[in-house]
Amino acid sequence: SQQGEEDPQALSIQEGENATMNCSYKTSINNLQWYRQNSGRGLVHLILIRSNEREKHSGRLRVTLDTSKKSSSLLITASRAADTASYFCATRRNAGGTSYGKLTFGQGTILTVHP
Amino acid sequence: DTGVSQDPRHKITKRGQNVTFRCDPISEHNRLYWYRQTLGQGPEFLTYFQNEAQLEKSRLLSDRFSAERPKGSFSTLEIQRTEQGDSAMYLCASSPIGGMSSYNEQFFGPGTRLTVL
Numbered sequence: 001s002q003q004g005e006e007d008p009q010a011l012s013i014q015e016g017e018n019a020t021m022n023c024s025y026k027t028s029i030n031n032l033q034w035y036r037q038n039s040g041r042g043l044v045h046l047i048l049i050r051s052n053e054r055e056k057h058s059g060r061l062r063v064t065l066d067t068s069k070k071s072s073s074l075l076i077t078a079s080r081a082a083d084t085a086s087y088f089c090a091t092r093r094n095a096g097g098t099s100y101g102k103l104t105f106g107q108g109t110i111l112t113v114h115p
Numbered sequence: 116d117t118g119v120s121q122d123p124r125h126k127i128t129k130r131g132q133n134v135t136f137r138c139d140p141i142s143e144h145n146r147l148y149w150y151r152q153t154l155g156q157g158p159e160f161l162t163y164f165q166n167e168a169q170l171e172k173s174r175l176l177s178d179r180f181s182a183e184r185p186k187g188s189f190s191t192l193e194i195q196r197t198e199q200g201d202s203a204m205y206l207c208a209s210s211p212i213g214g215m216s217s218y219n220e221q222f223f224g225p226g227t228r229l230t231v232l
Contacts, residue, residue: 043208
């Protein structure tokens with residue numbers, strides 16, 4: 001079963017606006033990652049935040065992590081039409097040396113940015 | 116381009132047939148993963164290799180599924196006696212070991228879309 005749950009399932013905004021997507025998870029994690037997927041294609045890694053980090057920035061992306069609430073958010077500022085894609089959070093469990101980096105993905109948020 | 120490649124990109128087959136997919140990871144990456152993604156869902160883990168050793172298999176991987184990575188480089192995923200429920204995108208990913216390997220991102224290939232008629 002999917003561990004992560006993204007919210008909202010779909011988000012439609014105008015170019016230039018900010019987009020915020022949320023993710024919740026259930027188990028103790030080592031890290032949380034966000035990926036983007038353009039329609040029918042492979043996934044592209046966006047940003048990784050470790051369990052001992054609370055906030056991270058990369059260009060127009062800002063990720064927060066609240067391990068007490070088992071939740072994360074991805075903020076895309078000044079969105080562009082090219083940001084239109086599905087966004088997935090993925091968690092790596094904190095299971096010592098046996099989890100091998102397996103990622104558990106949420107169901108994703110479909111973001112549409114209108115020009 | 117030295118990214119992860121997958122072949123074929125699309126496969127249409129009839130129920131009951133066998134299919135095989137290939138994944139070529141980034142050359143220096145020791146870890147290789149297979150995931151399955153159905154429409155509207157996130158990817159689900161199937162199996163993991165470290166070099167040539169298959170170290171983890173999901174319960175999603177029924178006896179009809181088998182994966183190999185014979186020389187620790189490319190990997191194949193075979194589905195025997197395909198069923199309509201096998202229709203999905205099959206994604207391969209790779210990542211390196213070493214350093215702070217707990218924190219490594221995974222690099223995904225473009226996927227193989229399987230349609231079982």
